[in-house]
Amino acid sequence: MTHAPRPAIRLAGLLAATLLAAAPAAAQPAAPPPPPVERATALSGYMEFHFNKPELDDGQLDFHRFVLLVTHRFSDRIRFVGELELEHALVEGLEEAGELELEQAYVDFLLSRRFNVRAGMMLMPIGIINERHEPPIYYGVERPFVDTVIVPTTWFEVGAGVHGEIGRGWRYRAFVTSPLDASQFSAEEGIRGGLQKGSETNIGRAAVTGRLEYAGVRGLTVGASVWTGRSGFAFRPRFDVPVTVTEADARYSRDRLELRGQFAHVTIDNAGDLNDALGRAIGVDPNVASGLRGFYGEAGYRVISGASFGDVGVFARYENFDTQFRMPDGYLPLKSLDRDAIVTGFTYWPDPDVAVKVDYSVVRNRSAVFKAPNSFNLGLGWWF
Helix, strand or coil: CCCCCHHHHHHHHHHHHHHHHHHHHHHCCCCCCCCCCCCEEEEEEEEEEEEEEECCCCCEEEEEEEEEEEEEECCCCEEEEEEEEEECCCCCCCCCCCEEEEEEEEEEECCCCCCEEEEEEEECCCCCCCCCCCHHHCCCCCCCCHHHHHCCCCCEEEEEEEEEEECCCEEEEEEEECCCCHHHCECCCECHHHCCCCCCCCCCCCEEEEEEEEEEECCEEEEEEEEEEECCCCCCCCCCCEEEEEEEEEEEEECCEEEEEEEEEEEECCHHHHHHHHHHHHCCCCCCCCEEEEEEEEEEEEEEEEECCEEEEEEEEEEEEEEEEECCCCCCCCHHHEEEEEEEEEEEEEECCEEEEEEEEEEEECCCCCCCCCEEEEEEEEEC
């Protein structure tokens, strides 16, 4: 009696087991590839119009802002954000009517939670209002004086940088951007006139800006910002006008209570040389300060919340803003530009995205000659 060699038996058994194991897999279809990320474009925006009645003057109606925002997702890693704003309803040649501004137009490369890249036209990460200024989310018809006179909102420039979240509750943004134009600084408006706004921007000496925020405690957000750059490129022979903006702020909300505060300081080095150069160019010394300072504190409370007809909140805000806080040697401050304001009023939200606002602002300055006018203000704002 003859027998098959044992190695042949083992080989046949191994082949059979392999075929049996492969048979069910062959019967099942291969898993389909993941679907591609759908490209999506969204339109949103906000609008507001105001009635302002300064003391001893006629009232004025103004459709203050009409803003459209467009976002587009190329993929789960790349997105575009654009914002176009029309101010005061009309743009007419070189007349002092309105402004049409491209406030945002950037591309985000979303690499990870901790590290992302952004490039294009961007809002500067300075303060509370400059990055988030939709009417339903803050009290008052007008933006705070500090966020208008000291921090020149809305402040936007072209540039590039990085942003992300680190640890638990920490967020950061850091950008390289175009500098300010010191030839447009003034005593009353400080650095506001020096915004280049991405129009044929001089970038000979780039500026840097950054912000660090902590939001790890429920209802609390604290942040600090800085912007620094050399701004004397318009002068020949050129001389440096280094400018530094520092800012700190805090926001807290719990149930119906909302608190916020902000401190901002601007330093303009070589302000004396700047005044001399501008005085020779325009024939009048502009009296630009070497230091600007402002701060405010605000409390708001929703006296009615969750009602069928909407919410009602009341608020009060104290502000101090001085564009002549520190003067270069040989210059005296204009006391009319050292101002305080108390703003009180209420907001009615018939819908969370629609706000009817009423307030009264009492403004005082240090001048015995030039008085700052008080103002009654009424506004309607919404976003979608």
